[in-house]
Amino acid sequence: MSARDEILxxxxxxxxxxxxxxxxxxxxxxxxxxxxxGLFAERVDDYRAIVHVIPGGDVPARIDELTGDRRxxxxxxxxxxxxxxxxxxxxxxxTGCAVAIAETGxxxxxxxxxxxxxxxxxxxxxxxxxxxxxQIVACVPEAVARLDPSRPLTWISxxxxxxxxxxxxxxxxxxxRTLEVIIST
Amino acid sequence: xSATFLGMPGNFPKNASQAVQNSQLRYNLRKATHTIRxxxxxxxxxxxxxxxxxxxxxxxxxxxLRNLDRYLVMMEExxxxxxxxxxxxxxxxxxxxxxxGLVQATGEREVVKVKSMATQEIGLNEALAExxxxxxxxxxxxxxxxxxxxxxxxxxxxxxxxxxxxxxxIFLDKMPEVPENLTxxxxxxxxxxxxxxxxxxxxxxxxxxxxxxxxxxxxxxVVLESEGNGxxxxxxxxxxxxxxxxxxxxxxxxDLEVFLQLLPRSSTGERMNPYTSMWTGAVEGQDFHLxxxxxxxxxxxxxxxxxxALRCIRCSACLxxxxxxxxxxxxxxxxxxxxxxxxxxxxxxxxxxSELDASLPFASSLCGACYDVCPVAIDIPEVLVDLxxxxxxxxxxxxxxxxxxxxxxxxxxxxxxxxxxxxxxxxLPKRLPGPASAWTDTRDLPEIPDESFRDWxxxxxxxxxA
Ligand code: SF4
Numbered sequence: 035m036s037a038r039d040e041i042l043x044x045x046x047x048x049x050x051x052x053x054x055x056x057x058x059x060x061x062x063x064x065x066x067x068x069x070x071x072g073l074f075a076e077r078v079d080d081y082r083a084i085v086h087v088i089p090g091g092d093v094p095a096r097i098d099e100l101t102g103d104r105r106x107x108x109x110x111x112x113x114x115x116x117x118x119x120x121x122x123x124x125x126x127x128x129t130g131c132a133v134a135i136a137e138t139g140x141x142x143x144x145x146x147x148x149x150x151x152x153x154x155x156x157x158x159x160x161x162x163x164x165x166x167x168x169q170i171v172a173c174v175p176e177a178v179a180r181l182d183p184s185r186p187l188t189w190i191s192x193x194x195x196x197x198x199x200x201x202x203x204x205x206x207x208x209x210x211r212t213l214e215v216i217i218s219t
Numbered sequence: 220x221s222a223t224f225l226g227m228p229g230n231f232p233k234n235a236s237q238a239v240q241n242s243q244l245r246y247n248l249r250k251a252t253h254t255i256r257x258x259x260x261x262x263x264x265x266x267x268x269x270x271x272x273x274x275x276x277x278x279x280x281x282x283x284l285r286n287l288d289r290y291l292v293m294m295e296e297x298x299x300x301x302x303x304x305x306x307x308x309x310x311x312x313x314x315x316x317x318x319x320g321l322v323q324a325t326g327e328r329e330v331v332k333v334k335s336m337a338t339q340e341i342g343l344n345e346a347l348a349e350x351x352x353x354x355x356x357x358x359x360x361x362x363x364x365x366x367x368x369x370x371x372x373x374x375x376x377x378x379x380x381x382x383x384x385x386x387x388x389i390f391l392d393k394m395p396e397v398p399e400n401l402t403x404x405x406x407x408x409x410x411x412x413x414x415x416x417x418x419x420x421x422x423x424x425x426x427x428x429x430x431x432x433x434x435x436x437x438x439x440x441v442v443l444e445s446e447g448n449g450x451x452x453x454x455x456x457x458x459x460x461x462x463x464x465x466x467x468x469x470x471x472x473x474d475l476e477v478f479l480q481l482l483p484r485s486s487t488g489e490r491m492n493p494y495t496s497m498w499t500g501a502v503e504g505q506d507f508h509l510x511x512x513x514x515x516x517x518x519x520x521x522x523x524x525x526x527x528a529l530r531c532i533r534c535s536a537c538l539x540x541x542x543x544x545x546x547x548x549x550x551x552x553x554x555x556x557x558x559x560x561x562x563x564x565x566x567x568x569x570x571x572x573s574e575l576d577a578s579l580p581f582a583s584s585l586c587g588a589c590y591d592v593c594p595v596a597i598d599i600p601e602v603l604v605d606l607x608x609x610x611x612x613x614x615x616x617x618x619x620x621x622x623x624x625x626x627x628x629x630x631x632x633x634x635x636x637x638x639x640x641x642x643x644x645x646x647l648p649k650r651l652p653g654p655a656s657a658w659t660d661t662r663d664l665p666e667i668p669d670e671s672f673r674d675w676x677x678x679x680x681x682x683x684x685a
Binding site: 038041057060080081140152156174185186189200207 | 247250251254255267268271272274275278279281282284285286287288291292295301306307308309313357358359360363376377378379382383386405406408409412413416417420421434437439445446447448450451453454455465472473475476477479480487489490491492493494495496497498499502503511513517518520521523526
């Protein structure tokens with residue numbers, strides 16, 4: 035008997051006669067938040083990421099200001115000329131996102147146009163992410179409903195961190211040590 | 220190579236009494252468990268629907284377990300149609316053989332690993348070493364444990380028993396590139412680990428991971444982490460092998476909306492952990508293999524009382540509130556699964572033939588704090604009591620007497636235990652091994668220094684639960 039068939043048969047025997055259960059979904063699947071941008075900005079800031087809330091028209095100039103002469107990767111589909119071509123020597127990466135969650139201060143990338151590959155958003159030490167106000171949802175269930183599971187997804191809540199040494203929080207282990215978020219209103 | 224727990228000698232009372240003599244360990248554990256439980260309480264209190272999420276989490280897991288065969292087949296189909304390959308492993312040896320074979324097929328002799336309890340459970344690193352394959356842990360704590368040739372002591376912060384100067388010594392000793400003047404400042408130590416691993420990430424062709432969840436409907440795997448070493452391993456290598464216990468399944472995509480709220484808040488006490496990666500099948504040109512692991516899980520599933528342990532999402536909240544864990548640390552449990560969950564999972568996965576495993580169900584005062592914080596409402600005291608009744612007699616009785624002596628050696632503790640007994644609706648008195656006179660014989664045994672136990676009570680004991 036193959037391992038597959040044997041495991042399936044063991045399961046069949048183990049649960050024979052057991053009751054099935056209904057799943058109660060009494061939790062909140064949406065939330066009414068008056069100031070989504072404000073809440074999202076506050077929660078991202080809690081993770082010690084840097085947050086800017088500015089009108090959409092000011093975004094390109096702000097990107098110039100923030101990136102200066104850093105060697106920035108600009109992924110395909112991100113509306114900006116130039117960009118550093120080589121991952122290994124890049125200082126940073128600029129991306130958009132697929133959805134953002136106010137309650138948890140989370141940005142989700144689905145690595146579609148303008149969001150780079152998974153490696154591009156991981157290897158450089160600095161990640162600048164532009165979030166449009168309309169991409170912000172209130173809570174986790176709203177985000178899950180908006181996302182496409184067939185795409186690779188990266189949920190980012192603040193810069194990488196560890197508390198492994200005597201429980202001291204240290205920012206920046208292997209992921210980008212600096213996360214900067216521009217919320218474009 | 221760090222050793223595994225497989226066949227670790229001793230029994231819980233003996234290991235425990237050694238551990239409580241280690242003041243560094245006790246100090247670190249107390250600090251860690253109290254800090255994390257405080258953070259957890261704060262972020263759990265933020266959600267007015269926590270109990271509804273908990274009820275949903277419990278029911279989703281129970282429904283999955285009831286239909287596990289059907290959902291596993293669904294998972295297999297979804298992963299296969301997304302370009303991945305699915306393997307099935309009845310036990311540790313079979314899983315290790317499959318993984319070693321997959322690595323050998325790539326021609327590589329080195330793999331990078333993301334922290335995974337399933338691969339620790341099966342002793343994968345040691346099995347790979349036998350085949351001449353070096354497995355490198357990349358989680359900072361696991362790296363400390365591996366380089367120090369040591370055992371993890373906590374699910375979430377596995378190196379919590381090491382202080383900064385010990386970590387510095389380990390790094391100086393085992394990382395050739397580290398400068399002599401390395402300080403013991405945590406950021407400096409973290410930077411050393413970052414540099415040590417960076418090159419390895421960029422060079423490695425094969426990675427091995429576990430997963431926190433897998434979604435049957437879509438074939439998606441989910442890994443939650445903090446450091447980014449997970450993203451490195453999941454993303455950069457050409458071949459990714461994930462070894463996942465069959466109980467990690469969720470039926471539908473939507474179910475993640477529950478667990479992505481329950482797990483980070485229960486585990487690290489954050490609204491969300493820094494990074495969560497989700498992928499379905501072979502992504503961005505990667506070769507993807509999923510190894511579905513039984514290794515005793517179907518035996519646990521067959522037990523009507525004990526099967527609820529399979530709901531566990533390994534958040535470690537139960538460790539952080541457990542008065543016994545706080546005093547003895549993770550090593551005393553002799554398994555990758557320490558604390559209250561280990562006390563019910565290990566004896567079920569491995570059986571109770573060794574003295575250590577038979578003593579584990581007694582590693583508890585049945586105070587119930589673990590049940591209160593468990594995000595999937597596992598009634599750990601209920602399973603403990605049930606296992607006690609099943610433990611082989613002589614070994615269990617010896618272990619039980621010692622632990623019972625320790626708990627009952629003080630009228631306050633006795634009051635607590637009696638409260639626990641009431642909570643268990645009369646199950647306890649008839650199941651606690653031995654007559655009352657027996658524990659008076661053992662109450663003077665110096666297993667646990669009285670002094671520190673008093674400390675513990677003054678701090679509030681199990682009532683200070685989050
Ligand atoms: S038993 Fe519950 S509290 Fe303990 S680790 Fe598992 S899910 Fe968390």
